Amino acid sequence: MGFIAYSLLYSIAKGDVFGKDQPIILVLLDIPPMLPVLDGVVMELQDCALPLLREVIPTDKVEVGFKDLDAAILVGSMPRKEGMERKDLLKANVAIFKAQGAALEKYAKKTVRVLVVGNPANTNCLIASKSAPSIPKENFSCLTRLDHNRARSQVAMRCGVPADAVKNVIIWGNHSSTQYPDVHHAMVNVHGKEVEAYSAVKDDSWLKGDFISTVQLRGAAVIKARKLSSAMSAAKAICDHMRDWWFGTLDGEFMSMGVYAGGNSYGIPEDLIYSFPVHIKNKSWNIHDGLPVNDFSRAKMDATAAELVEERDTALSFLSQDSGFESRLCRSRRTHGSRPSPLPSPYGSCSDETRL
Ligand code: LMR
Numbered sequence: 497m498g499f500i501a502y503s504l505l506y507s508i509a510k511g512d513v514f515g516k517d518q519p520i521i522l523v524l525l526d527i528p529p530m531l532p533v534l535d536g537v538v539m540e541l542q543d544c545a546l547p548l549l550r551e552v553i554p555t556d557k558v559e560v561g562f563k564d565l566d567a568a569i570l571v572g573s574m575p576r577k578e579g580m581e582r583k584d585l586l587k588a589n590v591a592i593f594k595a596q597g598a599a600l601e602k603y604a605k606k607t608v609r610v611l612v613v614g615n616p617a618n619t620n621c622l623i624a625s626k627s628a629p630s631i632p633k634e635n636f637s638c639l640t641r642l643d644h645n646r647a648r649s650q651v652a653m654r655c656g657v658p659a660d661a662v663k664n665v666i667i668w669g670n671h672s673s674t675q676y677p678d679v680h681h682a683m684v685n686v687h688g689k690e691v692e693a694y695s696a697v698k699d700d701s702w703l704k705g706d707f708i709s710t711v712q713l714r715g716a717a718v719i720k721a722r723k724l725s726s727a728m729s730a731a732k733a734i735c736d737h738m739r740d741w742w743f744g745t746l747d748g749e750f751m752s753m754g755v756y757a758g759g760n761s762y763g764i765p766e767d768l769i770y771s772f773p774v775h776i777k778n779k780s781w782n783i784h785d786g787l788p789v790n791d792f793s794r795a796k797m798d799a800t801a802a803e804l805v806e807e808r809d810t811a812l813s814f815l816s817q818d819s820g821f822e823s824r825l826c827r828s829r830r831t832h833g834s835r836p837s838p839l840p841s842p843y844g845s846c847s848d849e850t851r852l
Contacts, residue, residue: 497526497533499727500613501571504734509541509549513739514567521551525561526572558595562603569734570596570624573614578719585615590811593620597627606631609741609779612638613734617671618754618769619807623815625756625769634780637741638754640675640771642726642733643667647677647711651684654707655696661685662693666773667711667752668793669800670807675771676796677711679703681787704792745776750784761785762797768804 501524507513509520522541524534534554541552555561562568574588593612600608608631612621617638625636647665652658662684668676684696697703710717718726737753745751750773757770760783764770774781789797 497524497530497537498571499724500730500734502537503727503731504569504571505537505541506544507731507735509544509546511546511548513735514742516548518548519550520546520548521553522549523553523555523561523565525555525558528556531556558599559603562596562599565600565604565608567738568600568604568608568610569613569738570610570620571613571734573620578716578723586619586807586811587814589614589616589620590623590814593623594627594815597624600624601628601630604628604631608635609738610636611734611737611741612636612754612769613730615671616807618669618771618804619811621754621769622767622808623811633756633758636756636769637737637781638671638769638771639730639733639737640667640671640752640754641737642730643671643675643677643711643714643771644752645729645733645736646714647679647707650707650710651679651682651693651697654699654702655684655686657684657686663749664773665693665752666750666787667771668797669771670804671754671771672800672803673712673716674800674803675712676793676800677708678793678796679707680790680793681773708796740776741779741781744778745774750775753781755781755783762789764797764801765805768801768808770801770804 505522509522511518511520514520524537526534531554538552538554541549553560570593573592574585592614600610610621610624610631612624614620621636621638625631625633644665644667645659647667648662649659651665652662655662662682665682666678668678679693679697682693683690684693686696694700694703715726718729737751740751752771753774754769754771755774757764757768757772758766760766760770760772762772762783773784773787775784776782
């Protein structure tokens with residue numbers, strides 16, 4: 497159980513993600529040495545006395561952890577240390593996400609919605625999707641909402657407005673230092689009036705320079721300062737991402753999400769998980785088409801795409817050397833029927849639950 501999962505569980509269990517009337521079952525999958533720690537987390541969740549939480553299932557068995565999943569949050573991977581680039585993680589993590597994709601294929605529902613958080617998240621997500629060929633590609637996504645929130649907050653602080661006064665920032669591409677945080681289409685509500693971000697900020701050189709690098713390098717800055725990677729903000733972003741996937745985006749707003757690039761209208765190579773602006777309705781996302789792209793943006797969108805192509809090709813070349821399953825993760829499962837519990841549950845059996 498890593499820090500992100502630990503920070504995430506309370507919000508999900510209390511109904512912040514899947515709704516205030518949605519009973520929850522949490523399924524926590526980890527490697528065998530972590531099972532005693534999971535038992536402690538189970539105790540804490542019980543001690544929260546949360547009305548929606550019906551069952552918590554700690555396990556180290558994929559056939560238990562992935563069975564009948566409706567939602568899966570793949571948090572675990574080898575973490576990035578100070579000085580490491582995400583690419584350094586690729587080899588270790590490709591094998592993990594191949595195994596998890598295969599487990600989703602075998603045990604989860606075909607309607608499962610998958611969010612990959614472990615880095616390098618885009619490529620891990622692509623590998624998981626390729627390892628689960630009977631699950632639609634559209635059901636796989638990776639987390640760039642953390643970058644989206646970072647961009648939103650940077651602009652809001654600069655303008656002296658709350659974060660929710662800024663909308664329609666975009667993160668294009670990879671969840672890495674090549675990502676492109678773009679505010680050309682963002683709006684800021686200043687004293688009740690919506691204005692374009694460039695007019696609200698009134699500092700083009702900041703928006704084209706330090707703003708972009710601050711967001712691109714924020715993960716590394718947090719690691720440097722905390723000696724640990726982001727956990728609270730990552731957990732918040734996971735909740736935002738999954739809640740929007742479940743309940744949809746607001747009219748007139750798009751959010752950033754790493755999704756399958758097939759059929760995109762922005763000239764991004766198809767066989768990638770790339771972060772785009774998306775609208776979500778009925779648990780289905782659509783890329784927001786038709787935004788004008790200037791030369792400045794084009795170059796940055798292409799650069800991050802090129803990094804993803806390289807990561808994908810490297811990952812695919814590693815796939816023949818599978819180093820086995822080794823991971824920490826937590827997942828969400830929603831089911832509409834009761835099922836036998838593999839472990840004694842203090843909550844008894846129930847139906848129509850969300851499982852994490
Ligand atoms: C983050 O963005 O904070 C995390 O993905 C950690 C990292 O490696 O940057």
